[in-house]
Amino acid sequence: MLKVGLLGAGRIGKVHAKAISSHPESRLVAVSDVDMGAAEALAAQYGAEPRSNEAILSDPSIDAVLVATSTNTHSDFIEAATRTGKAVLCEKPVDLSLARAKACQKAAAATRRPVMIGFNRRFDVNFAALKAASDRGEIGKSELLSITSFDPAPPPISYVKVSGGLFRDMMIHDFDMACWIMGATPQKVTAIGSSIVNPEIGAAGDVDTAVVTLHFAAGRIAVIKNSRRAVYGYDQRVELLGSEGLLSAGNVIENTVVKATTAGVVSAKPEFFFLERYMRAYAAEWAAFVEAVTKGTALPVTLDDGVNALAIAEAATRSAKTGATVDMATVMG
Numbered sequence: 001m002l003k004v005g006l007l008g009a010g011r012i013g014k015v016h017a018k019a020i021s022s023h024p025e026s027r028l029v030a031v032s033d034v035d036m037g038a039a040e041a042l043a044a045q046y047g048a049e050p051r052s053n054e055a056i057l058s059d060p061s062i063d064a065v066l067v068a069t070s071t072n073t074h075s076d077f078i079e080a081a082t083r084t085g086k087a088v089l090c091e092k093p094v095d096l097s098l099a100r101a102k103a104c105q106k107a108a109a110a111t112r113r114p115v116m117i118g119f120n121r122r123f124d125v126n127f128a129a130l131k132a133a134s135d136r137g138e139i140g141k142s143e144l145l146s147i148t149s150f151d152p153a154p155p156p157i158s159y160v161k162v163s164g165g166l167f168r169d170m171m172i173h174d175f176d177m178a179c180w181i182m183g184a185t186p187q188k189v190t191a192i193g194s195s196i197v198n199p200e201i202g203a204a205g206d207v208d209t210a211v212v213t214l215h216f217a218a219g220r221i222a223v224i225k226n227s228r229r230a231v232y233g234y235d236q237r238v239e240l241l242g243s244e245g246l247l248s249a250g251n252v253i254e255n256t257v258v259k260a261t262t263a264g265v266v267s268a269k270p271e272f273f274f275l276e277r278y279m280r281a282y283a284a285e286w287a288a289f290v291e292a293v294t295k296g297t298a299l300p301v302t303l304d305d306g307v308n309a310l311a312i313a314e315a316a317t318r319s320a321k322t323g324a325t326v327d328m329a330t331v332m333g
């Protein structure tokens with residue numbers, strides 16, 4: 001039985017508490033949050049103890065820590081937890097700063113403890129099936145990947161200001177997806193972004209609408225489109241064109257009823273947002289972590305993957321600001 005401490009009892013912390021408690025081989029032992037009331041409420045729901053971060057990190061009986069706190073704390077908690085011998089599943093992104101994330105990568109590697117980053121979309125059954133079909137060579141050589149990822153509505157400005165920007169906060173999922181599906185990391189990155197959904201987002205120095213092109217070796221290309229607003233719901237689609245065909249994964253809709261009348265044919269909307277669309281993926285992500293940690297096998301997503309996606313986000317942020325294509329070698333150093 002894997003004994004787990006959860007740091008952070010916010011939106012995503014609640015999702016992880018449920019996944020940890022529902023898994024037959026893991027037990028939620030303790031929950032922390034700077035908001036002690038939030039930690040107490042979540043801990044009580046699952047028969048765990050509310051504790052301080054320090055009390056969780058220094059408890060030798062806790063085997064693993066799930067980091068679901070605000071982004072600016074992730075690297076510090078990954079380092080502290082691995083230093084005390086714990087396995088870690090940390091939410092994305094690894095940090096707001098690439099330099100800080102690289103230092104964390106080095107420190108965590110020295111401890112040889114397993115660290116997984118929460119790129120939950122890899123565990124979505126649809127995207128996983130697309131990736132598996134591509135890996136089996138069912139569409140020949142993959143050449144052009146297209147990812148659409150639109151949120152239903154923008155987050156509050158207070159969130160935007162501390163998020164690190166759309167490329168680090170939101171498109172980071174798509175950067176990881178692109179590298180995972182293409183089985184490679186890009187050589188160059190070209191980005192364009194604007195703030196047309198909410199001018200306040202632009203005033204805060206961020207964008208809400210963006211397109212990024214990833215240039216892979218041998219001329220392979222990925223195009224990622226993000227928007228903070230899709231009035232019909234969470235739009236999550238992937239299309240992969242190969243030398244012998246096309247694979248596409250569409251939206252998961254709220255129900256399967258289709259109404260056909262003289263006015264047209266209408267189906268339900270996509271599931272509203274990430275808590276609806278990816279609930280099963282979060283559980284599968286946790287199950288994959290438990291399996292790797294308990295069996296001592298390779299993690300399906302690593303800290304290196306997290307740093308790699310952050311480096312692409314850094315390049316995209318730079319490209320969107322300057323209008324120039326950014327060579328990944330200048331970012332990776």
Ligand SMILES: NC(=O)c1ccc[n+]([C@@H]2O[C@H](COP(=O)([O-])OP(=O)(O)OC[C@H]3O[C@@H](n4cnc5c(N)ncnc54)[C@H](O)[C@@H]3O)[C@@H](O)[C@H]2O)c1
Binds near residue numbers: 038068071092119
């Ligand atoms: N993978 C996903 O789909 C996904 C979805 C949402 C959020 N996230 C990531 O998860 C993280 C949390 O996001 P959220 O939406 O749950 O935010 P949130 O604000 O709802 O929750 C964060 C919680 O962390 C607590 N916290 C902050 N600093 C802390 C500290 N030093 N010690 C203890 N607790 C602390 C806050 O009080 C808050 O309760 C972010 O990094 C975000 O990028 C990932």
